[in-house]
Amino acid sequence: MATNELPVRDDCPAASNMPMLGLGTWKNSDPATCAESVATALEMGYRHIDTAQAYDNEAAVGDGIDRAAVDREDIFLATKIWIDNLAYDDVLETAKASLDRLGVDSVDLLYVHWPSRTYDAEDTLAAFNELYDRGKIDRIGVSNFQPEQVAEAIELSDAPIFANQVECHPLLQQADLREVCADHDIELVAYSPLARGAVFDVPEIEAIADDHGVSPAQISLAWLREEGVTAIPKATGEDHIRDNWASLSVDLTDDDLETIRGIDRTDRQVDPGFGPWNQ
Numbered sequence: 173m174a175t176n177e178l179p180v181r182d183d184c185p186a187a188s189n190m191p192m193l194g195l196g197t198w199k200n201s202d203p204a205t206c207a208e209s210v211a212t213a214l215e216m217g218y219r220h221i222d223t224a225q226a227y228d229n230e231a232a233v234g235d236g237i238d239r240a241a242v243d244r245e246d247i248f249l250a251t252k253i254w255i256d257n258l259a260y261d262d263v264l265e266t267a268k269a270s271l272d273r274l275g276v277d278s279v280d281l282l283y284v285h286w287p288s289r290t291y292d293a294e295d296t297l298a299a300f301n302e303l304y305d306r307g308k309i310d311r312i313g314v315s316n317f318q319p320e321q322v323a324e325a326i327e328l329s330d331a332p333i334f335a336n337q338v339e340c341h342p343l344l345q346q347a348d349l350r351e352v353c354a355d356h357d358i359e360l361v362a363y364s365p366l367a368r369g370a371v372f373d374v375p376e377i378e379a380i381a382d383d384h385g386v387s388p389a390q391i392s393l394a395w396l397r398e399e400g401v402t403a404i405p406k407a408t409g410e411d412h413i414r415d416n417w418a419s420l421s422v423d424l425t426d427d428d429l430e431t432i433r434g435i436d437r438t439d440r441q442v443d444p445g446f447g448p449w450n451q
Contacts, residue, residue, distance in 0.1 A: 179193075237274075342392055
């Protein structure tokens with residue numbers, strides 16, 4: 173698929189310009205491997221790269237961006253502030269350090285990684301708004317926020333809340349949270365969109381994949397896209413990066429979509445004790 177065919181949301185004004193398929197880099201901490209995977213993805217046509225302070229790979233992500241023959245302005249780049257760094261001054265200081273590691277003047281999207289530990293909604297979001305006003309970030313995002321925390325962030329932030337990045341896949345469909353975000357024109361971004369490989373062992377998904385002659389990963393990513401969810405699957409090798417990319421060519425039928433919606437499971441793969449749903 174040509175780069176200009178990479179889908180973006182056209183039904184959510186705040187979400188324009190963010191490609192609906194990106195490359196996640198969680199646990200891709202080997203510098204050489206990470207840089208190679210980022211460069212490979214960009215050369216293949218990806219234009220959305222996601223990282224975080226906690227991934228310890230921002231410098232390698234920046235190296236991969238530099239290595240690819242793609243203009244920086246054509247790349248949607250996101251990173252996240254870790255839960256130890258969410259006090260006002262720490263947000264400003266560590267965001268600058270993230271930009272330096274990435275080798276960029278600004279990022280397209282900066283997330284609050286989790287509403288935990290040093291997170292204070294008013295204090296933290298004031299710092300994010302300061303970065304927004306300075307032009308260091310183009311958009312403010314939150315991650316792992318529950319509906320009530322999303323509502324609080326909307327109330328306290330002068331700049332729009334652009335996205336909520338959460339675990340989302342056919343085995344954790346997040347229907348209520350998706351509805352809340354849609355009501356407020358907030359993009360839902362899915363991490364672990366393949367449920368750490370668990371989607372490969374779901375009979376309904378396997379059957380649909382067989383019908384289409386594609387992988388269960390492609391079916392899961394295509395389903396998320398049809399549901400209006402942006403997916404950022406982690407992949408390191410070229411084969412996996414390419415397989416995920418091929419999901420953009422998968423057209424699911426209405427029956428396919430309903431079958432996946434009917435999978436009645438809530439298998440959360442990322443479940444730290446500080447997760448807001450555990451408080």
